[in-house]
Amino acid sequence: MSTNGRPKVLLVKHWIDIHDRGLRLIASRCRDAGFEVVYASYSQPEEVVKMAVQEDVDVVGMSFFTSAYEAHLPKVVEGLKKNKMNHVMIVLGGVIPDEDYDMLKKQGVRAIYGAGSDVNQFIELVKADVPKQKK
Amino acid sequence: MFDEKTLGEAKKLQEQWLEAIAKIYQGKEFTTKTNSGIPIKPVYTPLDIQDLDYQKDIAMPGTYPYMRSNYPIHYQFQPWVNQPVHGYGLPEHTKERMDALTKAGMEGYFGARSYNLVWDYPGYFGIDPDEPDAEGYIGKDGVSCNTLDDFARMLDGLDISKNNIILINGDTLPMFALYIAYAENRGVPRGSLRGNTMNWVFTAWYAPNFMWETEDALKLATENIHFCVKNIPRWNHTNIQGHAISETGADAIHQMSFCLGTARAVADSCKAAGLNPDDFLTGIGFQIAQCNDFFEYICMFRAWRKLWARMTRERYGATKPAAMHLRTHTNTSCFELVKQQPLNNIIRSAYHALGAALSGTTAMQIPAYDEPIGIPTEESAILTLRIQQILVHETGITKVGDPLAGSYYVEWLTKRMEEEGEKILKEIEDAGGFVKAHKAGMLARVLRKGCDQWRDEIDKGKRIVVGWNKYQIEEALKVKAFRPDPEVARISVERIREYKKRRDQAKTDAALNGVVEACKKLKAGEYGHVMPACIEAAKAHATAGEISKALRKVMRWGPEYNVMLKF
DSSP states (O other), rough: OOOTTEEEEEEEETTOOOOOOHHHHHHHHHTTTTOEEEEEEEEEEHHHHHHHHTTTSSSEEESSSTTHHHHHHHHHHHHHTTEEEEEEEEEEEESEEEEEGHHHHHTTOEEEEEETOHHHHHHHHHHHGGGOOOO | OOHHHHHHHHHHHHHHHHHHHHHHHHTOOEEEEEOOOOOOOSOOOOOGGOOOOOOIIIIOSTTOOOOSSSSSSSSTTOOOOOOOOOOSHHHHHHHHHHHHHHHHOOOOGGGGOEEEBBBOOOHHTTOOTGGGGGGTTTTSBBBOOSSSSHHHHHHSSSOTTTSSSEEEOOOHHHHHHHHHHHHHHHHGGGGGEEEEOOOOOGGGGTOOOSSSOOHEEEEEEEEHHHHHHHHTTOBBBBBEEEEHHTTTTOHHHHHEEEEEEEEEEEEHHHHHHHHOHHHGGEEEEEEEEOOHHHHHHHHHHHEEEEEEIIIIIIIOOOOOOHHHHHHEEEESSTTTTTTSSSTTHHHHHHHHHHHHHHHTSSEEEEEOTTTTTTOHHHHHHHHHHHHHHHHHHHHHTTSSTTTTTOOHHHHHHHHHHHHHHHHHHHHHHHHHHHHHHHHHHHHHHHHHHHHHHHHHHHHHTOOOTTTTTSSOOOOOOOOOOOOOTTHHHHHHHHHHHHHHHHHHHHHHHHHHHHHHHHHHHHHHOOOHHHHHHHHHHTTTTHHHHHHHHHTTSOOBBBTTOOOOEEO
């Protein structure tokens, strides 16, 4: 939680291009809910960790439209651990086949939001869980 | 449009109708709005189009301002070109999909097929598979094709002087150079090649992006056009990406206006580079999204043809009809397809495609119903072709050109789209042109607002999406996501390493240095050097990623590379 008591959310996508419609929406809704938002593009997963540490965020939301999470997620999870950021909530969104959900949750993903998900569910999750996260 | 007698009768009948609805519906309001927000009435009459001038505003198909069609006879002579986007895995995997689509009857003009090949994400952005940035993305959402050998694996055996090869990737010049080098190595002269490059260096204008900085983007786009005009006159060098603008949040009016604004910036740059409008305009095409609000998108299309014809003739002095024709590649709506009850997407796409056909499009791509779940399977890809084939062969809609012409509503709305488009084009001009308007955030504001508003309407139930916010069912998703061969990344990396090992490195380095030197000339406003230098580098076995990096030594990449926004 940032010093002003607002949850701080990092929203990232690999090489942000025109396919950021979903992530943009989440950014606006988070802002409207009073969260602090950092919205960023990255080229390698290590940069996500670096940004999470530097910005001291409570939540990392990653958007994918291919199965690149197979390569990127383990590096983000590992990197956060190394930096004593285990408390950070990781959520994924985008085009993710349902059959991958279990595998991703086992790796530490708190929630996955596919096409057509209710954005409020994410907002409510952050509001409820972030204050309980222990640094 | 009408004589006094007809208008008098229309007025009388309308009054009677107004009285009747007041009586039957007791004052209930029936006016609504199009998706772009144009207020509309429940019925239109001759009174609504009485100010239109038949010759000036409607006219015959194939005559200026070409609102009804580019051609005097269109689908009755040749239906639109089937142009399904395809590409995944290794080049040989993509070749399998190309063959499957060919076998399924994919057709183009005069028997020439159009292979609409899409690159994977690294290929889009000038990254080779052996670079760390490519990890996780190789061959996933497009083909991993980065060398002369890869082109051979994909295209050997295909008559490339007869068929169209469409290269869908982001930084355009390196991949195009590789393709030309491949063709010439095969003995096919560059002048006989046909197909499209995207020249999308300007999609960077719609979103924070990994692309060229705006002014340099325009220089590179102009260099590509300059090269094509001088060397490959039949090549469609530029694709103005309306579909991307639409997917990013634009309504019909803004899709059309922003595209025309973009095209104006490109054409201004070509003219300043000394090119003849009759030569370069014929290679500019528009990728148009056909979305919900059936009639509005048809009217947008008709108005678009008219505005483009007027712009090319009046602003640029085009004299050849071909230079005034709006070349269109329809890419039906993707953002309106949903994951819930995914088979419904086939129905949605069929309506979008029907709208595009009634608009008189010249080529068509339809997304597969399973794209909210993954990249298309062979079966779902062929289904998109079937939608087109059923439209052509079973519905009978190709029998008459511009069949909606003369509809009071369609003609009225087409005129309104034209007026709204002109208004926005003027706003762009007043803001100092498209580049300045973009830099000032004009586009981003409109697009983001459009996106948020669309979703707000869905969340509040003001906009119904069947299966998503109405008529939901509990469903276990039966559609399995398509997954390319997991070995693709490893093989692709091994291949490019081998490719680099086998070559004469000194020769490659010298050729890449030639690209850098050519870019310095381009930077100083001198055209005609960069594309030939890129082709030389490709022939010296430089990879697509390496050519891209050479360009980046001089041309600015970004500036929003690794953009970070805070709110």
